Amino acid sequence: MKExxxxxxxxxxxxxxxxxxxxxLRSDVMSPLSSSFAARVGRKAARRLVMRQHLxxxxxxxxxxxxxxxxxxxxxxxxxxxxxxxxxxxxxxARPFLVGGGGILFFLLVADKVLxxxxxxxxxxxxxxxxx
Amino acid sequence: MSDAELVGRVLNGNExxxxxxxxxxxxxxxxxxxxxxxxxxxxEDLCQDVFMKVFRRLHTFRGDARLSTxxxxxxxxxxxxxxxxxxxxxxxxxxxxxxxxxxxxxxPACDMxxxxxxxxxxxxxxxxxxxxxxxxxxxxxLEEFSYREIGEITGMPEGTVKSYLHRSRQLLKSQLEKVxxxxxxxxxxx
Numbered sequence: 011m012k013e014x015x016x017x018x019x020x021x022x023x024x025x026x027x028x029x030x031x032x033x034x035l036r037s038d039v040m041s042p043l044s045s046s047f048a049a050r051v052g053r054k055a056a057r058r059l060v061m062r063q064h065l066x067x068x069x070x071x072x073x074x075x076x077x078x079x080x081x082x083x084x085x086x087x088x089x090x091x092x093x094x095x096x097x098x099x100x101x102x103x104a105r106p107f108l109v110g111g112g113g114i115l116f117f118l119l120v121a122d123k124v125l126x127x128x129x130x131x132x133x134x135x136x137x138x139x140x141x142x
Numbered sequence: 143m144s145d146a147e148l149v150g151r152v153l154n155g156n157e158x159x160x161x162x163x164x165x166x167x168x169x170x171x172x173x174x175x176x177x178x179x180x181x182x183x184x185x186e187d188l189c190q191d192v193f194m195k196v197f198r199r200l201h202t203f204r205g206d207a208r209l210s211t212x213x214x215x216x217x218x219x220x221x222x223x224x225x226x227x228x229x230x231x232x233x234x235x236x237x238x239x240x241x242x243x244x245x246x247x248x249x250p251a252c253d254m255x256x257x258x259x260x261x262x263x264x265x266x267x268x269x270x271x272x273x274x275x276x277x278x279x280x281x282x283x284l285e286e287f288s289y290r291e292i293g294e295i296t297g298m299p300e301g302t303v304k305s306y307l308h309r310s311r312q313l314l315k316s317q318l319e320k321v322x323x324x325x326x327x328x329x330x331x332x
């Protein structure tokens with residue numbers, strides 16, 4: 011029946027072409043991404059975001075510690091050489107403690123939160139890639 | 143969940159929110175990338191690149207536009223950059239040469255036995271269109287973005303978007319009408 015209606019009429023054929031085209035353009039003809047895509051990309055992104063956050067925290071703490079030390083150093087330098095020598099003597103005595111404390115602080119702020127997760131992350135990605 | 147809420151959770155490193163964002167927008171990204179690139183083997187990798195860029199730049203999302211528009215813009219730009227780098231390939235050309243190919247080219251001689259064949263022919267015709275045309279068709283019909291939003295995504299003026307959309311539709315329609323002239327009455331009566 012439809013065949014008979016369409017045969018003589020240009021407008022009907024035009025409408026039918028429009029309808030078919032519209033239907034085609036609104037249909038999803040692509041093959042879907044792998045089912046694990048969202049989980050895989052989401053996990054990767056979350057890890058990177060957390061690491062970036064840790065790195066930012068570390069940089070903030072470092073700046074918070076180093077800036078006052080820098081200011082103190084500059085003040086002492088300009089306030090007199092004698093005082094600076096006193097501080098240098100104190101530094102000689104306290105150096106092992108300060109270096110040790112700095113090491114622990116470095117581990118807490120960088121190694122534990124940035125370097126180790128980074129190593130695990132890249133080891134994990136490498137292992138994941140091999141497993142594919 | 144609103145866009146702002148989702149963005150906030152993602153930026154806090156919440157893995158579930160990250161997965162949710164990818165699941166929510168993976169179709170959109172796949173449509174943009176898939177229609178621009180046409181090579182299935184690179185689509186998934188490009189989609190992953192797009193999402194990693196989205197997460198990297200998410201802190202710059204101000205909420206002026208919808209998150210979908212913002213993500214589609216990144217998908218469009220990332221794929222356009224990929225196409226520029228792979229200019230040599232026929233299907234990845236960013237120029238408008240495809241229009242001529244479509245206008246001058248003969249339709250494949252196939253037996254238009256059913257609607258599936260019409261779909262295959264339309265798919266082949268879409269693939270011959272220039273990248274901009276294909277992208278605009280996808281954004282308008284499949285993702286239902288407005289002219290203004292498509293303009294924001296592609297960086298084209300609204301008038302150009304309208305004219306490309308009209309022209310690409312006309313080109314596809316003329317191809318379809320050739321088929322209908324030839325054997326279409328049988329096809330569409332099914």
